[in-house]
Amino acid sequence: MKHDRSPLWRTWAISWDSINDIKWFPMKRDLTGSLILFAGVMLALCGACDKKAAQPEPSPAENVQASPEAAAAEHAQDAPEAVSADGEAVKPGALYDFTVKSWEGKDIALEDYSGKVILIVNTAIACGFTPQYEGLEALYQKYHDKGLEILDFPCNQFGAQAPGTDAEIHDFRTNEYKVSFPQFAKIDVNGGSAAPLYRYLVSLKGFAGFDPASELSAVLDGVLSKSDPDYKNTPDIKWNFTKFLFGRDGKLIDRYEPTTTPEALDKILEPMFAE
Numbered sequence: 001m002k003h004d005r006s007p008l009w010r011t012w013a014i015s016w017d018s019i020n021d022i023k024w025f026p027m028k029r030d031l032t033g034s035l036i037l038f039a040g041v042m043l044a045l046c047g048a049c050d051k052k053a054a055q056p057e058p059s060p061a062e063n064v065q066a067s068p069e070a071a072a073a074e075h076a077q078d079a080p081e082a083v084s085a086d087g088e089a090v091k092p093g094a095l096y097d098f099t100v101k102s103w104e105g106k107d108i109a110l111e112d113y114s115g116k117v118i119l120i121v122n123t124a125i126a127c128g129f130t131p132q133y134e135g136l137e138a139l140y141q142k143y144h145d146k147g148l149e150i151l152d153f154p155c156n157q158f159g160a161q162a163p164g165t166d167a168e169i170h171d172f173r174t175n176e177y178k179v180s181f182p183q184f185a186k187i188d189v190n191g192g193s194a195a196p197l198y199r200y201l202v203s204l205k206g207f208a209g210f211d212p213a214s215e216l217s218a219v220l221d222g223v224l225s226k227s228d229p230d231y232k233n234t235p236d237i238k239w240n241f242t243k244f245l246f247g248r249d250g251k252l253i254d255r256y257e258p259t260t261t262p263e264a265l266d267k268i269l270e271p272m273f274a275e
Contacts, residue, residue, distance in 0.1 A: 095250045098197045100153075101185035103166040108184070110197075115248050116149045117272060119265070120201065122189050123154050124161035124240040125172045128216070132241050133177035135262025139269065140181045146273040147248065150181035153198075155189050158240050162186060189237045198237065201244050205255040206235030214259035247272075 095118070096111040110118075119139075124130060140150050154169050156162040162169060166185050173179040187195040209232070210217035224231040224238060231238065243256040243265070256265065 095200070095246055098200070100195075100197060103170050103183045103185055105166075105185065108182075113149050113151075114250065116147050117143070117248055117269070118246040119148065119150045120197075120244045120246070121150065121152055122187075122198075122237060122240060122242055123152050123173075124156070124158065125154070125169055126163065127159070127161040127240045129239070129241040129258050130161075131177075132258075132262055133173055133179050137177060137179050137181065139262050139266060142266070143269055143273050144181075148269065148273070152179070152181060152183040153189070153195075154183070154186040155237075155240065156186060157188055157190055161240060189242075201255075202235040202237065204252045205244070207232060207238060207257070208255065210257050211259035211264070214261075217259050220259070 096109075096114050098110045099107050100110065102108050119136075121136065123133070136150055140148065142148075152173070154162040154166070164172070166183075169186065170183055173183065187198070189195065189198040210220055220239060228234070239258045241258040243260065245253040245256065245265070245268070247253050254268075
């Protein structure tokens, strides 16, 4: 795949000197380019990326990241009702009740992952956070034999940064980042069209703030505040590469925002797999 020929490599960029100076250019893998790309994309597209659906009355959340121990016992009280694939209401702890589609269109029961540590991630291939694929694959290689599963759900709701078919997305992540963990069909994660699994996920843990140590937290906060001044108090997914970590018992350990890197997650996972 040549970077200058495939539409999957292209996304919007914006000049820091002139907001109106918008142009196409191929996405680069280097970190600096990714950060600039990400900030530009959000500034250019935040107003059109995802029309906001009606939200239930939220419970307030402070702009701090909760500890894994506290998060394991915490559940959002005012989140949307979660339903399983057959339309039935589900109770907290019922992760294994869901059936999802693989990128090839096959039904996959999450019960197949019972007894595993599961990390669920909504992804995109043309985002400043896309290089996290590399770190996630490193986690998968390090811990898969010990029981880690990473489930990849592409989503095109944030800046249209997951273009293409499921097969094209699969080719991109496989060829560019050598990703080997399971990919599922592209879904919506917010609004009335949100997949039942994601309605369930946000019912378990709402937004608890971006990582204050990340330079991108301020960028995200600025963009999201302009589109929704109350965004901190809604449980929905804020951007690509939001992560939900489940223990072997199928219970949520914590939710991690895009600003939490795979390297930071390694420090959380390591003691879980210590022999």
